[in-house]
Amino acid sequence: MGHIGKRIAKSREGIDRVKLYPVAEAVKLVKERATAKFDETIEIAMNLGVDPKHADQMVRGVVNLPNGTGRTVRVAVFARGAKADEAKAAGADVVGAEELVTTVQGGTIDFDRCIATPDMMPLVGRLGKVLGPRGLMPNPKVGTVTMDITAAVKASKGGAVEFRVEKAGIIQGSVGKVSFEEGKLLENIAAFVDAVAKAKPQGAKGTYIQRVAISSTMGPGVKVDPGTVMS
Template sequence: MAHVGKRVVKAREGIDRIKLYPVDQAVKLVKERASAKFDETVEIAMNLGVDPKHADQMVRGVVNLPNGTGRVLRVAVFARGGKADEARAAGADVVGAEELVAIVQGGTIDFDRCIATPDMMPLVGRLGKVLGPRGMMPNPKVGTVTMDVTSAVKASKGGAVEFRVEKAGIIQGSVGKSSFTDEQLVANIMAFVDAVSKAKPQGAKGTYLQRVAISSTMGPGVKVDTSTVSTGSQG
């Protein structure tokens, strides 16, 4: 049996692992237990009533968190000419075309999120094996293949978070930092859940939003009462 450290034991004190807490109370419990020496990330995990093996039950999208992520992302844009200039003016950290594709193919990925103009996708498509496993491949469904590079860069810098359901029907994502106020975290969580609820696929049967839990990087998970975060569209 694995040894459980004193810090973990102490963090779990006062949390009923079966109880479903209202979202504001869950946030308070998570923040109180974020005792690491760094500003811990607050994460959400959602169990959905879908089977991602079926194409009509895939859940994917993007949400713009109203209070940002608390993290400064490095954004790359694959573009040429005027669109490349537009990307730089919008604050993109890395901009390029063929030369940037070559750099990434060589194993250097000096960015957290990437955007591409549609004309660049035949080139960027070569990077599928590199960017795909990292969840960084540009995709029109989440607004990262677009001619409006200014809006895409600003959204990425301002708190846009992509989500995609995993094999077991679970979606995970960051919703802020432990230094955020309770109100900021609650608003971000509500926005995240709302975006996932609106992305409900037609093939989903039964209860869509089954379980929700939040935690900090080093803290225990706290189960959330789904009725306190649901907009009523989860069915």
């Protein structure tokens, strides 16, 4: 086992690594142990009873956190003409068509979320190998391929968080910042878990939400009793 630093060891004090904490208590423990010199992000990790290798057990979606993520999100929009103008008016940071494709192909990706109008997808499809691994590929299932550019941009800026199950059946996402009031974090966590619960695939068998844990960027994970979130 590798050496555990003093800061990490101290942050783990008072946390039972086996116990499932009520979500309100877990949030308090995480906030108390977030001692970095920056405003740490609160992350949630959920172990699901699915095998994403099977198409009917894939879990993917988007959730609009009621209190936002607490971070500035740069949004890129692939659109032409009036829709490009609409994107700029809505507050998109990067807007373009062929020239934006060329920029991204050249390795410049200065955005956190990507939206496209349906007519742009044949063009954007060329960027699958670049945007896909980064989780940035526009997808109609999560509302990022749409004609309602204004709503999509505002949702992205206001707290929309995409989630997608990983190979081991784990979903991870940000649910706010350490500086958020506990009540706002609890609302965001509840919204995230509820969205994942509603995205339960038909092929899921047995217990769907198996484990939930939260942590801050630099802090230890705290296991959460799923029942206290679902209620």
